[in-house]
Amino acid sequence: MGGPIPSVPxxxxxxxxxLSEAERARDAILAALTSTDSPIALAIADEHGVPILLVRQDxxxxxxxxxxxxxxxxxxxxxxxxxxxxxxHVNAKQRTLNDWGDLQITTLQGxxxxxxxxxxxxxxxxSGNTTMRDEALALIGLRAMALPx
Amino acid sequence: xxxxxxxxxxxxxxAVQAVLDATRPSDGPVAVSVVDGDGNPIYQVRQDxxxxxxxxxxxxxxxSAAYIGRDTSMWRLQILHDGRxxxxxxxxxxxxxxxxxxLRRASQVIGGLGVSGAGDEDRDEQLALKGAxxxxxxxxxEWRTKRDPRPIRExxxxxx
Numbered sequence: 071m072g073g074p075i076p077s078v079p080x081x082x083x084x085x086x087x088x089l090s091e092a093e094r095a096r097d098a099i100l101a102a103l104t105s106t107d108s109p110i111a112l113a114i115a116d117e118h119g120v121p122i123l124l125v126r127q128d129x130x131x132x133x134x135x136x137x138x139x140x141x142x143x144x145x146x147x148x149x150x151x152x153x154x155x156x157x158x159h160v161n162a163k164q165r166t167l168n169d170w171g172d173l174q175i176t177t178l179q180g181x182x183x184x185x186x187x188x189x190x191x192x193x194x195x196x197s198g199n200t201t202m203r204d205e206a207l208a209l210i211g212l213r214a215m216a217l218p219x
Numbered sequence: 220x221x222x223x224x225x226x227x228x229x230x231x232x233x234a235v236q237a238v239l240d241a242t243r244p245s246d247g248p249v250a251v252s253v254v255d256g257d258g259n260p261i262y263q264v265r266q267d268x269x270x271x272x273x274x275x276x277x278x279x280x281x282x283s284a285a286y287i288g289r290d291t292s293m294w295r296l297q298i299l300h301d302g303r304x305x306x307x308x309x310x311x312x313x314x315x316x317x318x319x320x321x322l323r324r325a326s327q328v329i330g331g332l333g334v335s336g337a338g339d340e341d342r343d344e345q346l347a348l349k350g351a352x353x354x355x356x357x358x359x360x361e362w363r364t365k366r367d368p369r370p371i372r373e374x375x376x377x378x379x
Contacts, residue, residue: 088267120271124252124263128227132259 087116087184087192091215092123095194098214099207100125110198110207111135117191119143119174130198138197141181141204143174146193152181153205180204182212225255226322226330230357231262234322234332237353238346239266242337249336249346250277256328258282258312266336273336280319280333280347282312288328291319292344318343320351324358 092114099112109130114123119142126135141152148155156177160167167175179201184192194211196204226234231253238251248268254260258281265274283291295315298304305313317340322330332354334347 086267089264090267092264116271118271120265120274121263122265124260126228126259126261128229132255132257135260 084117084189085186085191087114087122087215089122091217094214094216095211096123096125099196099211102207102210107203107207108198109134110196110204111138112211113138113142113193113195114211115139115142115146115193115195117146117189119146119193122192127198134197137176137178138180138195140174140176141178141195141197142193144176144193145181145183145195146190147172147175149183149185149190151183151205152177152195153179153201180208182208184212184215184217186217223256224324224327224329226253226261226324226354228261230354231330233357234350234354235262235264238332238334238350239264241346241349242266246337246342246346248273249334249343250274251346251350252277252281252333253322253350254278254281254285254331254333256285256330258286258331261330269336276314276316276335277318277333279312279314280316280335280343281331282319282333283314283331284319284321284333285328285331286310286313288321290321290344291315291333292317316340316343318347320344320347322351322354330354 095114096112109127111130111134112125113121115121124135144152160177180197181193181195183190184194194208196208234253235251242249248266250265250269250273252260252263260278280291287294305315318335319331319333321328322332332347332350334343337343337346
């Protein structure tokens with residue numbers, strides 16, 4: 071014991087989604103809302119699905135933020151947009167969510183995986199409008215993060 | 220019908236910003252959560268480097284302050300005095316960890332604000348107070364814009 075410390079790398083580094091990217095997405099989404107949109111909820115999570123930023127507009131029911139959180143968690147944890155998860159992994163293979171054994175995941179459309187250099191670094195999700203509109207707004211936020219491709 | 224007041228997104232964002240503005244370089248990265256009077260989140264941020272347990276506890280502190288209607292440190296003193304523990308409430312979302320402030324307006328609970336991650340729970344509480352004070356200041360500002368500017372003796376119907 072007590073020999074020289076090996077020179078092999080003992081740690082690894084990975085990029086993470088920060089609050090500044092999340093705030094850029096928030097601002098872009100709020101600016102993109104129109105008078106026809108219902109009050110929205112937004113969730114942006116890190117690669118483990120832990121929230122970085124949560125927003126619930128006045129008048130949006132609490133369940134909307136619960137759904138947005140579930141979508142962001144799902145996209146981040148599975149590394150898939152929730153609609154892709156629904157169509158290609160659940161419906162196409164005739165499975166149910168029980169197969170994943172995780173009460174926080176959902177197949178509701180509107181959650182997008184945030185990726186950088188092929189690595190999943192988070193999830194962004196919307197709720198409050200139709201699921202297709204939710205996804206379109208989430209995409210506006212994702213693009214506003216201006217992550218290098 | 221009853222009129223139920225709730226903090227809105229605009230005020231919640233200003234309160235969170237007041238907390239972030241009050242942090243010092245010696246503070247750890249924090250998570251800040253603002254919930255409505257029922258404990259449901261309205262606005263929540265996590266500074267870069269804040270741990271996931273801070274996210275969880277900021278939300279639990281805010282929830283507890285709103286749901287119980289007492290600041291978490293004050294509630295801790297109360298249940299210690301009463302010889303109870305948090306487990307008596309059978310609600311895993313509740314906590315007595317310092318750093319949750321109840322937000323009130325017109326004697327009603329309109330929300331809660333929780334901070335976690337600064338380094339210790341008492342510093343979390345100091346920072347959360349900055350947010351609660353900012354929210355209270357918004358209420359004062361609103362009252363000033365709405366109040367009758369005339370002196371009281373000119374407003375009184377009795378003293379004419």
